[in-house]
Amino acid sequence: MSRAIQVRISESVVRTIHVEDGVASPLEMLPILPPERMAELLARELEALGFVRDGRTCKRTEPDGIEVTVDLETSTVAVKLGAGAQIAESIERTMQVAIENKDLAEASVRNTMVRDLDARVADQTEELRRAVTARLEAKVADLKVELDGAIGRATVGALTEKASQLGQIESTHEDEAGNVTIRVRL
Amino acid sequence: MPDDVPAVAASEHELLMLARGLIEGHVAEVGAIFYRTRPLPPAISTTCAALMRETLAHVWPALWRRGGIAGTAPGGRIWERHPPVGLTFSVATLQLLRWLVATPFAAPGPTYPPLEAASLTAGDQVMVYFALDAATGTSAQAVIAAQPLVRAAPLAWLGFAELFGGRSPPELGGLCHGAAAVVVEALTSDLARRWRAVELTKRAITSPNALVTLGAAQDAALGGFLAACDQHRRRDLAVFVIDAAAPLLQRGIAPMPARLDPTSPLASRSAARVAAGSLLRGVMTWAQWDQAHRGVRFIDDDYTVAQRLLARFEAIQATGAARAAAWLADLAALVPTTVPPSAATVDRP
Numbered sequence: 001m002s003r004a005i006q007v008r009i010s011e012s013v014v015r016t017i018h019v020e021d022g023v024a025s026p027l028e029m030l031p032i033l034p035p036e037r038m039a040e041l042l043a044r045e046l047e048a049l050g051f052v053r054d055g056r057t058c059k060r061t062e063p064d065g066i067e068v069t070v071d072l073e074t075s076t077v078a079v080k081l082g083a084g085a086q087i088a089e090s091i092e093r094t095m096q097v098a099i100e101n102k103d104l105a106e107a108s109v110r111n112t113m114v115r116d117l118d119a120r121v122a123d124q125t126e127e128l129r130r131a132v133t134a135r136l137e138a139k140v141a142d143l144k145v146e147l148d149g150a151i152g153r154a155t156v157g158a159l160t161e162k163a164s165q166l167g168q169i170e171s172t173h174e175d176e177a178g179n180v181t182i183r184v185r186l
Numbered sequence: 187m188p189d190d191v192p193a194v195a196a197s198e199h200e201l202l203m204l205a206r207g208l209i210e211g212h213v214a215e216v217g218a219i220f221y222r223t224r225p226l227p228p229a230i231s232t233t234c235a236a237l238m239r240e241t242l243a244h245v246w247p248a249l250w251r252r253g254g255i256a257g258t259a260p261g262g263r264i265w266e267r268h269p270p271v272g273l274t275f276s277v278a279t280l281q282l283l284r285w286l287v288a289t290p291f292a293a294p295g296p297t298y299p300p301l302e303a304a305s306l307t308a309g310d311q312v313m314v315y316f317a318l319d320a321a322t323g324t325s326a327q328a329v330i331a332a333q334p335l336v337r338a339a340p341l342a343w344l345g346f347a348e349l350f351g352g353r354s355p356p357e358l359g360g361l362c363h364g365a366a367a368v369v370v371e372a373l374t375s376d377l378a379r380r381w382r383a384v385e386l387t388k389r390a391i392t393s394p395n396a397l398v399t400l401g402a403a404q405d406a407a408l409g410g411f412l413a414a415c416d417q418h419r420r421r422d423l424a425v426f427v428i429d430a431a432a433p434l435l436q437r438g439i440a441p442m443p444a445r446l447d448p449t450s451p452l453a454s455r456s457a458a459r460v461a462a463g464s465l466l467r468g469v470m471t472w473a474q475w476d477q478a479h480r481g482v483r484f485i486d487d488d489y490t491v492a493q494r495l496l497a498r499f500e501a502i503q504a505t506g507a508a509r510a511a512a513w514l515a516d517l518a519a520l521v522p523t524t525v526p527p528s529a530a531t532v533d534r535p
Binding site for chain 1: 449450451452453456515518519520521
């Protein structure tokens with residue numbers, strides 16, 4: 001007759017995870033002046049918004065960790081956010097088995113527990129990723145408004161420069177809707 | 187039974203009925219054959235071979251009936267515009283038909299025997315196209331599209347790119363000359379209808395990955411075909427892009443996926459939106475061509491063709507092209523515009 005014994009198994013896992021989400025989009029710059037000059041004008045506007053210029057890119061890192069990178073050469077903006085966490089999970093199980101089946105049962109249960117721990121880590125990773133996505137999504141709408149403003153001002157700058165190449169600027173008027181009228185004497 | 191009626195085995199009868207059903211577009215009859223299976227002997231009789239030849243001779247009229255009669259070229263109907271050209275069929279057509287009769291589509295997937303890739307003639311490709319068409323809306327369509335022989339058919343890619351996600355298309359240049367070019371011309375209306383139908387489905391897709399896969403397959407097929415048309419100076423073969431997009435542009439039905447899973451990563455959703463613009467990118471290629479056609483002078487060799495293509499592009503015009511460009515920009519924007527769900531229908535042109 002076989003003897004039943006109680007087996008207690010515990011498994012734990014400690015993992016460092018990193019999740020990232022991001023989006024890239026082209027910037028709509030009108031080709032009023034040569035691309036290099038348009039890039040310069042945009043860079044100037046971006047620097048006024050706290051971007052740091054590094055060659056052909058302008059970067060800004062928000063207090064919440066969101067990184068905004070504008071590539072002046074390709075006229076694209078990339079926004080990304082990463083987050084990391086250390087996950088510690090453990091499981092403990094107790095079971096009654098016949099003594100002659102102890103090794104087999106223990107191995108089987110241990111495999112199940114490892115799979116369960118992996119699933120828990122995956123769930124937490126996905127949870128963190130969703131949080132990152134939600135933060136990013138909340139930010140991009142404001143960022144778009146900010147970048148549209150910078151592009152608009154750079155465009156006005158380019159138009160003014162173009163107008164000065166055509167003749168003597170007599171007056172510049174901007175209405176409440178943002179429409180700009182430049183009067184030029186040829 | 188009169189002596190002059192040719193007699194064939196029951197399995198051969200099934201084979202012939204399938205061929206006739208595919209060619210004539212008898213969907214219900216073909217569907218019934220798809221879902222019952224019949225073992226086939228390794229060879230067909232000479233009587234069956236003769237009847238099959240006779241059946242396949244009806245493929246050209248069947249193509250004309252699919253709406254390509256009025257084309258871009260002057261000179262009347264399609265058979266008047268082109269000198270007679272033979273449509274050849276190889277053993278691949280028979281392999282396809284035998285496989286369709288023998289395969290138990292009602293059974294679970296792993297039991298399907300594979301249909302190995304083979305060198306395909308224009309006629310073979312038409313039969314592949316007809317088979318995919320007849321299986322539209324059934325579970326058999328995906329099984330047929332997964333076969334190596336079907337995946338190797340450029341015409342199948344052109345008509346059913348959405349079924350070949352995650353794969354690379356074959357070389358599409360072969361569709362721009364010879365009998366295959368006449369086939370594509372004959373299928374212009376059919377292709378336009380298909381591409382437009384797929385375009386409308388994009389608005390309801392929720393999985394970003396599914397849309398990325400669909401868009402990649404469409405981009406590969408359409409991009410490859412437009413480049414081939416340009417290279418072979420047969421831009422007229424790509425007018426289905428205009429016919430597919432024009433009603434959508436006129437009615438303001440953008441391929442904006444408004445129901446993408448909001449819990450999926452922003453990167454995936456952004457990639458999915460960009461992928462949704464495959465047909466619009468085809469319109470932009472046409473807009474570039476249109477600019478080039480405007481520069482063709484009366485004394486240039488291509489003047490007549492350019493004028494004809496200019497007339498075809500009038501269905502879209504510069505305003506339609508500008509709208510397509512604006513939609514593409516919106517699809518790629520940081521924060522895309524939300525599309526109202528009310529305008530999701532389109533009449534057939």
